[in-house]
Amino acid sequence: MATTSSTADRDDELSTGSSSPIFVGRADEINQALPALRIGHSILIKGQPGIGKRSLLREVHRQLSQNRICLWPTLATPKQFVAELAEQVHHSIGLSVPERLVPPRFRAVAERTGRIQWKHIHRTLVRQPAQEIIHLVMNSLEGRSDVVLFVESLDVPPSQADMLHQLAEHCQVAAGIEESNRRNKVMRLLWRFQVTIDLKPLIGSESREMVLRHLERSSIEFETEKVRDAFITRIVRESRGIPEAITGMLATAANEREVTRRSLHGFHHDSAISYIDMTPMLLIAAVSLMALRYISRGVGVQELMVLAGVGTSMFSLMLFFARRMSAQGR
Known part of the structure; x- marks a missing residue:
């Protein structure tokens, strides 16, 4: 039995809040x-x-x-x-x-x-x-x-x-x-x-436009007009073109009574922080320590063998704590 709705289509508006979301660039x-x-x-x-x-x-x-x-x-x-x-x-x-x-x-x-x-x-x-x-x-x-x-x-x-x-x-x-x-x-x-x-990060002009359009809707107060300009520049710079970082820092500013020159330096967001993958470096370190042990045996240098053993032990201990912290983070 094929049936259809007798009511009007529901509103497909996907925005959040009372006003439409801000979309810039792309x-x-x-x-x-x-x-x-x-x-x-x-x-x-x-x-x-x-x-x-x-x-x-x-x-x-x-x-x-x-x-x-x-x-x-x-x-x-x-x-x-x-x-x-x-x-x-x-x-x-x-x-x-x-x-x-x-x-x-x-x-x-x-x-x-x-x-x-x-x-x-x-x-x-x-x-x-x-x-x-x-x-x-x-x-x-x-x-x-x-x-x-x-x-x-x-x-x-x-x-x-x-x-x-x-x-x-x-x-x-x-x-x-x-x-x-x-x-x-x-x-x-x-x-x-x-x-x-x-998707790549927004360019500087797009980030700035996004900040300005948010400020038009918000009630963020600034100590002076110069502080406002410095705030916009900092948000654009600290966000690194990540929209979530922009909205996150603006939300933080909205919770303050007033943005002052002193509070400017406290605006940052985790979304804009980039992390370096240390896996290749750790792999090279592990291979180097293993190779060092065999080389020390071959040339008969006891000091190198001791150094390789201590390094391998420290490396194993570091991996143990890294895995434990990763498991706790989950």
Whole structure:
């Protein structure tokens, strides 16, 4: 029994708060994403944490939803994901619902009109296994070429990765992924994306524009106009073009009574801090210590052998504490 919603489509506004989110720059990325989606490709937005993957997807969604059916369910839990997905499909194109899932008191109306309200089937539908709901959604998407599924992040558990893999066979997908994501289930999904867009940090003028537009909406007070200019310069410099760092520092400033010359130096954000991967250096150190032990045996220099032994012991101790700290961090 194919049914559609008798109510108006729900508001697809994805912004947070009372005002629309601020979006700056990314013209080249949008000009790459929109044409790709319009010709039937799936796109992958790739970048470091806080770089603005969700903001770009949201802007692409806003522009694309004028002539495409755009779905954006949350990824909180697999059950919530499939429930919201089914609801959005029901409102947009009509969910193919078996008669057994339609409460008896609504079946006659559904058979006569071919329509049923979501609230009449919601309770029975969400009681079904997540995989069965996914199959209902895929049956409803069969044969359509105008549906795009937006996925905020592919940092999902294996069960949801499997669901996305199945859905990608029936619709286009626009998703974000962090550069550090190496999950096996997600890696198997990446071949379905024909276009990958690597997000880079904002340039200085774009960062400055973002700060100025935020300040127009905020109620941040400054000691003097000179302090305000210095504050803008510091935010642009300290953020290193990372949008999340900009919004984070502005949120910190909004919690203060007034930004003064003395408090300027306290504005920084973890998102803008870059870390050096020490793995290659540690590997070289370990190999060097092992080689030193064999060399010392070969040349018969006892001092080198003692030095290599002490170095190997210190290296092992350092690895022990590093693993322990990593386990506690999880």
